[in-house]
Amino acid sequence: MWKGRFKTDTAQLLKDFSESISFDWRLYRHDIVGSIAHATALQAAGLITKEELEAIRGGLLAIRDEIDKGEFPWQRDLEDVHMNIEAELTRRIGDPGAKLHTARSRNDQVALDIRLYLRDEAGEIIHLISEVQKSLVDLGERNAGVIIPGYTHLQRAQPVLFAHHLLAYVEMLARDAGRVADARKRLDVLPLGSGAIAGSTINLDRKLIARELGFPAISQNSMDAVSDRDFAVELLSALALIGVHLSRLSEDLILWASAEFKFVTISDAYTTGSSLMPQKKNPDVCELTRGKTGRLVGNLMALLTLLKGLPMTYNRDMQEDKEPVFDSLDTVKHSLQIYAAMLREIQVNPAPCASAVADWALLATDVADYLVLHGVPFRKAHEIVGKTVALCLERSVGLADLSLEDYKALSPAFEDDVYGVFNVERSIDARTNPGAPSRANVKAQLERWKAELN
Numbered sequence: 001m002w003k004g005r006f007k008t009d010t011a012q013l014l015k016d017f018s019e020s021i022s023f024d025w026r027l028y029r030h031d032i033v034g035s036i037a038h039a040t041a042l043q044a045a046g047l048i049t050k051e052e053l054e055a056i057r058g059g060l061l062a063i064r065d066e067i068d069k070g071e072f073p074w075q076r077d078l079e080d081v082h083m084n085i086e087a088e089l090t091r092r093i094g095d096p097g098a099k100l101h102t103a104r105s106r107n108d109q110v111a112l113d114i115r116l117y118l119r120d121e122a123g124e125i126i127h128l129i130s131e132v133q134k135s136l137v138d139l140g141e142r143n144a145g146v147i148i149p150g151y152t153h154l155q156r157a158q159p160v161l162f163a164h165h166l167l168a169y170v171e172m173l174a175r176d177a178g179r180v181a182d183a184r185k186r187l188d189v190l191p192l193g194s195g196a197i198a199g200s201t202i203n204l205d206r207k208l209i210a211r212e213l214g215f216p217a218i219s220q221n222s223m224d225a226v227s228d229r230d231f232a233v234e235l236l237s238a239l240a241l242i243g244v245h246l247s248r249l250s251e252d253l254i255l256w257a258s259a260e261f262k263f264v265t266i267s268d269a270y271t272t273g274s275s276l277m278p279q280k281k282n283p284d285v286c287e288l289t290r291g292k293t294g295r296l297v298g299n300l301m302a303l304l305t306l307l308k309g310l311p312m313t314y315n316r317d318m319q320e321d322k323e324p325v326f327d328s329l330d331t332v333k334h335s336l337q338i339y340a341a342m343l344r345e346i347q348v349n350p351a352p353c354a355s356a357v358a359d360w361a362l363l364a365t366d367v368a369d370y371l372v373l374h375g376v377p378f379r380k381a382h383e384i385v386g387k388t389v390a391l392c393l394e395r396s397v398g399l400a401d402l403s404l405e406d407y408k409a410l411s412p413a414f415e416d417d418v419y420g421v422f423n424v425e426r427s428i429d430a431r432t433n434p435g436a437p438s439r440a441n442v443k444a445q446l447e448r449w450k451a452e453l454n
């Protein structure tokens with residue numbers, strides 16, 4: 001492509017070092033769509049004829065079909081997806097193919113291709129997030145009556161509905177989808193027409209190209225347009241956070257599926273056995289999802305690090321953006337797909353949940369609230385209940401086992417209605433503020449999400 005200026009061939013070592021076709025081939029559909037739009041503008045500017053435009057379009061679509069079928073002869077020596085397609089087009093149709101790159105550089109071409117590609121991928125990610133959300137809402141609904149201990153510091157804290165716990169993840173994922181949609185908004189800008197760095201002396205109708213490709217806006221600075229990968233950073237950041245969220249969910253499920261908790265059983269289809277220990281049933285999907293989060297965070301760091309020292313404008317370093325981006329997209333899509341499916345098959349075990357929730361200590365805060373409602377300042381109430389808990393531990397009994405005299409000795413504010421506090425359902429249902437887990441609230445949230453996700 002640049003043979004005019006060079007006396008000798010590129011070293012084979014360099015060819016192997018610099019090729020990107022082994023991974024950027026997957027941009028081919030977007031590269032072809034972009035080239036057709038570019039050719040349309042060339043024709044509108046009178047630089048190619050209608051017939052030449054048709055030859056280009058026909059040639060590119062035939063190449064696309066061949067690539068679809070896996071029959072296209074990719075050549076490593078042609079470096080990347082852009083040169084492979086253009087060279088083959090020219091080999092097939094001659095001059096019109098050689099005119100295609102008029103007023104275009106691979107710098108604005110690759111910027112266009114990635115934006116087009118990521119625009120589609122972002123839509124797919126948003127869809128897959130909603131599938132996981134649906135599975136979570138469904139799992140919560142199927143187990144609407146189940147109460148489990150809520151934990152802080154992984155110590156039993158207060159009772160919550162199992163569905164409330166799951167809905168926390170639905171909220172996180174909704175923010176994730178919002179972040180992806182937001183990144184998509186900023187990448188939905190046409191960079192083509194920026195040339196290598198300074199546009200072109202041959203002025204094509206950029207707005208026409210934007211319309212052809214469905215871009216609502218065109219870039220306003222040619223130097224920025226060819227050197228900008230902010231949109232990829234934003235997307236990788238959103239993908240890393242999706243990974244972090246799925247990783248936390250994984251951790252919860254791994255704990256819940258353990259013999260110590262037994263809150264849930266993950267189906268055989270989504271667990272694996274041990275080659276040595278016959279009894280084992282391992283939550284590998286959760287562990288792998290948790291583990292893959294390392295790559296998602298790493299890919300974001302790789303891209304940020306790659307960009308940080310680059311002078312304006314395009315530098316070949318930027319070719320290194322693709323593998324992290326593709327890897328994060330693949331990883332997140334796989335994880336979301338398998339999570340949506342695995343969650344659909346999770347069984348909740350009511351008995352272990354009920355026995356965990358029977359822990360009297362979960363209601364200690366409720367007793368403090370009781371005292372507050374009987375006129376005791378909260379800090380005092382906290383201390384009195386602390387002493388009450390200590391007394392229970394000393395006697396190895398629960399809160400409900402202390403006599404009214406015991407209670408009166410701890411504080412005269414206690415009446416015999418204190419025994420009404422020792423009821424988990426009451427504790428849950430008293431939490432009626434927006435966002436709190438009363439059964440009515442959680443039911444309403446499940447309904448809201450079901451409506452929103454459909």
Ligand code: ARG
Nearest residue numbers: 020080106107110316318319
């Ligand atoms: N394969 C290159 C990339 O991915 C395309 C742009 C090449 N531009 C150049 N001036 N060498 O970044």
